Amino acid sequence: MKSFFALIKYNLLVYIQYPLELINILLKEVVRIFFLFMFLQLVFQNAEGNDYTLRESLSYYLITGGIAELTMIFRQKFGSYLRDSIKSGEISNYLIKPIPLLSSMFAVSWGQRSLYNIVAFFSILIGFVLTPFDSVELYIGFLFFFVLSFFIAFSINLLEGILTFYLESPGGIPNSIAHVGRLLSGAMVPLSFFPQKIANILKLTPFAVAIYHPANMLKLESLGAEQVNAMILGVIWVLILNGLALYFWNNGLKKYEAVGL
């Protein structure tokens, strides 16, 4: 655990050497939210029957964006770090050291995104301030879903990295998954915009468990049957996806060859 946080801290310190980078990241986030807000205003001037107010929508996008960035579910930085490390042989540096392999590599990639993670954290906080949840149990529910999001994203990243063991150049496959995931998770548009039948199916996917359900807490008065079912489903997804990912990861490591190993 100590080495995990040490690796994150080290990579964060590298970036703190460049304060202009932090300002740049903040400005990019401001730009993103500004244009998003412009688009939301246009849509909500004309939308009929939609149950999200403009303020709620802004909170929704701040929260979903923050979760996506913190968990790396769409950018898959951990996955691409694994992929590059395997291709270049850099993973050998980790294999020969007496450190837990996956958590160390995760710490490095998460640490390299530290500045983005800080901005994402505040993005979620601002979302809470703009549209506070109606009860404490909803915040607890949000935290529970966030933990599920973290592990779902971890497994997706790991599966991306695993592709490198089996394919020469997996390149666009993770991007394809990210594009589809962004829409199906409710990150691009709340699932309430979809036709009811389609929305009900989408809510069962791991992407929706990771992104839509935690953000949708802002629309609820208390946790209901739908949220509890989603939590149980989320746990099942975590077990299935991480189980598969770890199985293929161990299998792939056995196939890995490098000079000296």
Add this chain to the structure above:
Amino acid sequence: MLKFDEIKKDIKLRLMIIKSSIIYTFQLETAYVSENWSNMASTLFYTGSFILFLKVVYGNVDTIAGYTEDEMLFLTFIGQLIFYLVWGIFHQNLRKIEGLVQKGDLDLILTKPVPADFYIAFKRISIISPLRDGLTPLVVLVILIDWGSLIITPLSALSGFITMILGLVAYFSLLFIVRLPVFWLGRGSSPAELVYTMRHYSRDILPFESFNKGLQGIFLLLIPILIDTGLATSVFLNKSEAVPALLISFFVASAFILLRKWLWKRALMAYSSASS
């Protein structure tokens, strides 16, 4: 006569650089087959999910900033077309300026008997990647758009096309300029990333008419990210008058070319490395 010969020689040299760039990049890009297919799938999924996104939004609204669904799809089509043109022609090359300066590799280019800024900007011109990745999504968009519902006349099409080209020239100069801080600061990617972010979020989903006058002024005159996409689309669709749009585009493109050239000279004066 001598001046004319010099200009002819200059143009010939630039055309030779472009020809070599295209051949070299073609060989590089056809090396990995699986990368080709997965990239194509990725862009198709991106466009597909974006189209689905628009369908979902328009299931709840009739228009966005006065744009119907077909007009919005046309905006997306123009935005995507511009994206692949930019990516194929100069985007990747301009990203390398920072590395060239930081590592001192710029010396090797400055010692060559070629116009350095032109060579850097057009060193690799990609034909295969944009065609491979962009053709299918663009064809899908062409099929989905109900062209009969769009008010495009031959005059508006020509004006829109010229606006698009002038906008591309202005945007190229802007991208080049925002890479130059590396000559003074040692790092230069931050302003460029900010421009990319603005461009990315304004390109496909925000019609030109959704911006107020102030923002239109900023994104046309100061940070010209809207000329080749939003403004050009507006001209195509007869939502903006052609003559003022063409005049603005020409003025901005010219101004940014001159600014780029001046800043490039200043940047070279500030450049130093172990061998220079």
